[in-house]
Amino acid sequence: MKVPNENPELTLSQFEAFSKQVPLLYFILTTNMLSLAWTHRDIAPAYLVIYLPAVLSIIFVARGIGWFVSRNRKVDAAQAYHRLKATNRLAAPIAIFCTGWSVALLPYGDGFQQAHVAFFMAITVIGCIFCLMHLRSAAMVVTVLVNAPFFLAMVLSGEETFVATGINVILVSMAMIAVLLTHYRDFHQLAEQRLVLQAQNKTMKALSDENLRLANLDSLTLIANRRSFFHTLDQAFARAQSEGGMLAIGVIDLDGFKPINDMYGHSAGDKVLVEVAERLSRFADGAVSVFRLGGDEFALIVTGNHDEASVVALGNRVCDAIAQRINLGGGVVQVTASLGFATFPQVGANGQELYERADYALYTAKKHHRAGVVVFNAEQADELSRQKVVEETLQVADLETELSLVFQPIIDVASRRPAGFEALARWNCPTIGPVSPAEFIPIAEYNGRIGLITRLLLERALKTAATWPDDVFLSFNLSPHDLATAEGVNRLVGIIRASGVDPRRITFEITETAVMSDFEQANASIRILRQLGCGIALDDFGTGYASLSYVHRLPLSKIKVDGSFVREIHRKETSVKIVKSVLALCAEMRLEAIVEGVETENEMAILETLGVGSVQGYHFARPMAEAETHAFLKGTGASLENRRVS
Template identity: 40%
Template structure:
């Protein structure tokens, strides 16, 4: 018996499917029985008795057999299966009643041999019904009983009483045994189907749970888009498809500019809603070009299949930036953000998902470093820079840093007194392998790798040794990176170096940038307070180029603000730059902070700044960065100039 019931979704459908598999064969068996009975009685019975009945039933049986055969692989709905099984049960009982009656009627023209044939045919029909119609329990029992009654009647024709009793006993016991066996098979069948349906239900539940877990594990719960795991999973698939088809794949990384300031100013609830809205906006803008993912924080990524043209990618990037820069309202707040984007392409820029991400991330870094709010596609020049940075990092890690690192010093001058107040410490590296390496290269490489925190203690010790040679009223300004101020243990190490140096902490000023603080505002704030508690001073470098708000500046333990040199370059020709410098100067006065203007190179710039109320000046106008041995001579020269001016004034 065929037990392939995989398509059935209920007991009724499984019964129908089982019947559809076996019933055509049973039809044919009944046709064979009728032909055999007709054949053995043809010579004895009238022709119409042996021919008319089979001539009526056999075509109908063949038609029914074909119909069921065609439906053997079709599972109708449950209600249709129930109806078909009920109709078939009635047909079986009627058919068997007619066939057995016809066979008994033919027996009157037979002899002992034909009687045996009739009894065998009827017995075969009974067996067929018991085992072939397991799914029609009542119909098979009634039809079997009809066959049994026919056998008993035919057996009564045996002249011996003992033989008649024996035949009847054997038939009754055989029928009962067959019925018990058939019912056992039916219950086994039912149990099998129920077990399968139960297992399938459980499997569907497990599959649904697995799909739910997969979706949750691969979806960013905050923005409802794919998360970092899903991004790299899809990127691997996209690269494999691209390798098979020869098509290109572009990978982009987008970082929101100014989100941390908004988040810290307005609270995380507003920040979370802003991220959700921005994710939807980025997804809608990108549209059919690709899928969007959130990598973490305010960083998003997208995969664009079949695109590698730098011009087209820049167009897509400009559209995304324009979309992000459109004001967005979150509750009672009207938000305005920017973004920077880095692109990299496969196979031109990288051959693996990791390399593609690194290249896109470098392009993003380059976009932020060279102006923000712009898209950058990783190119050959960037590749050379990446290789150079990697070489610098490897060489830096293998270097004798105590021997190879040194400092230069650039004065911060009170322009009204022509007096140096501080000397900013600027790191330099003379490598025996690479020669003199630009700080724009090795500092960037060290910050990107986190190795900067190894350089900082060495440079601080050198700066503290140098200051001990200079007058007590001259201090130093020492730069700290974001990596230095977000880890308490690193800050405590720097405090320990300061305390053991013997230098008065009030002669030391630590410079931090807005970008460094925004790496982790809360932790940076706590660690800056630790530094401030020693008596050292804190200044905010490159003010105006980041995204800190006034409320955040008020939280910081600042003593000074340094105006970035970018506002000074066109001071003579650009009224906007003068207004910015004037506003920052006024702001610093209102907050009781000192203000230093960097990048001053000409007398004209100095005159304008003094007219705006700026007195603390740093730049080439006074001095380029000096070696340690030249500082004392510079200070002496300033002293002589002041003395000369005072003498002239008194004369």
């Protein structure tokens, strides 16, 4: 007989359903009361058929309108419970008053008027039970308070029809109560199921939101990831474009991170990345957002009113912060950062294009301004435009007819004779003219044509080498992609075997970048070539970060000392010490040393005093065509002493 309040959510559901039925309840009470008063207007006292019905009808209509107007109004559980409780309290006096009023009219009139009273009480109680089915306690109160006096009045009337009517109403009311209880139970279960479903939906939404958050979060550094970067970039670009604002994209790459991974292990590398992310996060505010794109690459999105000078200043502060030493617990390491910026509206027709410009600025920074900041400018725009032209042209080029080889001699210092030739690729495009290998090789590596180029040129180089004396070797450059798979190396092995050239006359030159991305696979590929009998030379030695570690870990046969250490060596004591140290290292590890970039007699004189065995450079010869190699081989010896090329 009480309003339940164990479950606030269930109370709200009960109130929502009940509030839609209350106006009908007051409509039934009002119309039934006025109808009964009308049939007794001439036979009953005025206070029973005019005044009391009028007052009650005004109250019922007012409350019905109030409930109708507020039926869709949002209330909380406490308000819902309060209103249900108020209705429950009001049910008893209304039931008592309506029952007393109708019983008071029973003595007046003939059998028809008395039958109308019985009908009023029966139909009203049934209608009220229906309307109060969502408020069980009120329905029970009305049923008891109406049916008991009604049944008693019918029995005391002594009229058989009225007695039967009273019994009938009691039985029907009991059936209605049973229906009400069943409906209320079902409603209660459905409401609970709905609440459970809502709770599950909330949980699922929370899980979905969490999954979305995690999908946009880098699991290692706990900053936004690559997916989040491009999503945020698209939004920021659209906003900057519509509002005429400024937007800057910064792409950061760590310098010297790979050696830390190699020397200290991946766990140390992870600690470095986490520390760098924390340092970058200190710059994050309303205008600067920080992201990890993957590996050791990070990104910045800068919004607001920033000019190029402020962007560069921000970049310098970022680079300075990253360059601070990092304590790994077992040691202290240091990395630097190169940073490329691109700013809208200066460049970029969309977010992706702006990112590509920033990435190219980063490429320029790593190439020419390592550990510095570069903002994409007109010069780089021209370079990028040229790069796209080369890329599109290379994609459709007839490589078999357009590619060629030239050969630069590698001179044995003691005999002044060619010990071998390095094969160098050349591309003479009929549409855009000659293209430098420095331009088209990186593009070929990017678009996947490098494998075809390597195989095509290796076949030609071996065909040429087969015409040289047996003591002259071929030096051939390999791309990182050539070592990336066992299948690629097996193709090279097949070409070598098919050529008929002794593998011991072949030296493959590799760079540090050829083994950095996947050392284990590169090492396995190199060992296959070594087992075949080929030599392996580490090119550009001394310019990378981990060249020394690769000397110990790879099955090398030669080291090529980078020409940057040779330039003006007769004036630079430091260069002399470096070359001397490399030569000592080679002697200790039984590796042959070849010094590149020898261009003057002064440089050659210093190298000779240091005991260099083999050299290469313009001092002896520029790269030459295949036919010239034979003439060069015939004309070497004593005559080479007089041959100098500036």
